[in-house]
Amino acid sequence: MAGEATKALSNDVLWGxxxxxxxxxxxxxxxxxxxxxxxxxxSGLLVSYGFxxxxxxxxxxxxxxxxxxxxxxxxxxxxxxxxxxxxxxxxSSVTMVxxxxxxxxxxxxxxxxxxxxxxxxxxxxxxxxxxxxxxxIHGGGGYITTxxxxxxxxxxxxxxxxxxxxxxxxxxxxxxxxxxxLPAEGEHAHVEGAQAKALWASRVAYIDGANMTRNxxxxxxxxxxxxxxTGFHGFHVFSGVVINLIVLLxxxxxxxxxxxxxxxxxxxxxxxxxxxxxxVFVFTFFYLL
Amino acid sequence: xxxxxxxxxxxxxxxxxxxxxRIRRKIWMVTLLLAVVTTVEVALGAYWKEWMPxxxxxxKWTFVVLTIVKATYIVMxxxxxxxxxxxxxxxxxxxxxxxxxxxxxxxxxxxxxxxxVWTEFL
Numbered sequence: 134m135a136g137e138a139t140k141a142l143s144n145d146v147l148w149g150x151x152x153x154x155x156x157x158x159x160x161x162x163x164x165x166x167x168x169x170x171x172x173x174x175x176s177g178l179l180v181s182y183g184f185x186x187x188x189x190x191x192x193x194x195x196x197x198x199x200x201x202x203x204x205x206x207x208x209x210x211x212x213x214x215x216x217x218x219x220x221x222x223x224x225s226s227v228t229m230v231x232x233x234x235x236x237x238x239x240x241x242x243x244x245x246x247x248x249x250x251x252x253x254x255x256x257x258x259x260x261x262x263x264x265x266x267x268x269x270i271h272g273g274g275g276y277i278t279t280x281x282x283x284x285x286x287x288x289x290x291x292x293x294x295x296x297x298x299x300x301x302x303x304x305x306x307x308x309x310x311x312x313x314x315l316p317a318e319g320e321h322a323h324v325e326g327a328q329a330k331a332l333w334a335s336r337v338a339y340i341d342g343a344n345m346t347r348n349x350x351x352x353x354x355x356x357x358x359x360x361x362x363t364g365f366h367g368f369h370v371f372s373g374v375v376i377n378l379i380v381l382l383x384x385x386x387x388x389x390x391x392x393x394x395x396x397x398x399x400x401x402x403x404x405x406x407x408x409x410x411x412x413v414f415v416f417t418f419f420y421l422l
Numbered sequence: 423x424x425x426x427x428x429x430x431x432x433x434x435x436x437x438x439x440x441x442x443x444r445i446r447r448k449i450w451m452v453t454l455l456l457a458v459v460t461t462v463e464v465a466l467g468a469y470w471k472e473w474m475p476x477x478x479x480x481x482k483w484t485f486v487v488l489t490i491v492k493a494t495y496i497v498m499x500x501x502x503x504x505x506x507x508x509x510x511x512x513x514x515x516x517x518x519x520x521x522x523x524x525x526x527x528x529x530x531x532x533x534x535x536x537x538x539v540w541t542e543f544l
Binding site (some may be wrong): 139140215403 | 435438456461496505507513518535536541
């Protein structure tokens with residue numbers, strides 16, 4: 134990129150006072166400092182997730198087994214939905230950097246076009262996250278535990294979780310030992326009819342979906358980390374969409390054109406890329422590993 | 423009052439059509455790279471058990487390395503940090519990297535001990 138930062142300057146000029154030795158404006162530098170501190174917050178969350186997972190003596194759920202649903206479709210699509218969300222966020226990052234590039238050419242129309250697409254992409258991502266949260270909270274039917282320490286997944290045809298035993302197609306599937314989400318293998322794993330109803334009646338607990346104290350996917354901490362990490366990130370995305378929208382309105386009104394530079398787009402862009410950057414890490418350390 | 427202590431560095435951050443074409447080309451190349459890496463990660467996450475069973479450690483470290491590759495391209499190209507002066511680059515990246523390496527090290531180290539205490543004494 135052409136500009137002040139790439140100019141060759143002697144050290145005397147650079148560090149001689151009267152100018153920033155970084156050849157960077159105050160606003161951009163402060164945005165970078167904020168991003169470093171925000172990155173530390175996210176690092177703290179992800180490292181504590183790693184700590185919890187590494188020290189646990191229980192089984193810990195695996196991303197590809199928890200997140201395998203798609204809207205409007207039945208069946209198992211491991212990680213496909215999260216991958217779509219990642220793609221949406223990366224592409225909205227690309228439109229943002231194109232908007233910044235247009236700003237460096239003082240191309241107001243280009244800035245508006247790409248920034249508008251960025252806002253749309255961000256809104257799509259927040260919406261996708263709302264769906265994922267809803268799906269995570271409602272769960273897939275839940276499981277019961279029995280007095281002899283058994284664990285059975287609850288199934289019925291209508292996905293009824295209020296009175297599943299009286300719903301059509303009610304049956305239980307034994308859980309595989311040592312695994313949170315996988316069913317046991319073989320014929321004996323399926324329990325139907327009166328036997329299933331007797332097991333249901335003898336249940337110690339029925340755990341269905343997810344909340345802050347317990348969830349059907351794994352240890353309580355698993356859902357808590359899911360809510361905190363993706364929630365904190367989602368809030369960043371939401372803030373980013375609002376900021377981008379405000380900047381877009383200012384661009385349309387010609388504020389930055391009159392000012393002579395589009396640095397505000399660049400600063401909002403730094404924040405927006407950071408949100409994408411964080412998601413890259415959340416995607417790896419929460420969903421993949 | 424007119425301030426004379428501010429140099430408007432941003433007024434200098436302009437480029438022409440020719441330079442713009444080159445930059446856009448770079449942006450699209452990085453986009454392609456990020457898309458390919460993400461696709462590889464998802465495919466590996468979903469199918470590694472069929473493709474290379476039992477090699478979870480290799481898969482895990484592949485994820486970590488690919489993530490750092492992606493992060494580098496986002497920070498250096500999309501956030502233009504590669505185009506800034508070396509001193510601001512160092513001020514942003516070095517303290518963060520040093521602190522984070524320590525944090526990751528201490529968290530993994532300590533969680534190992536806690537895991538052992540919970541398995542052996544509880």
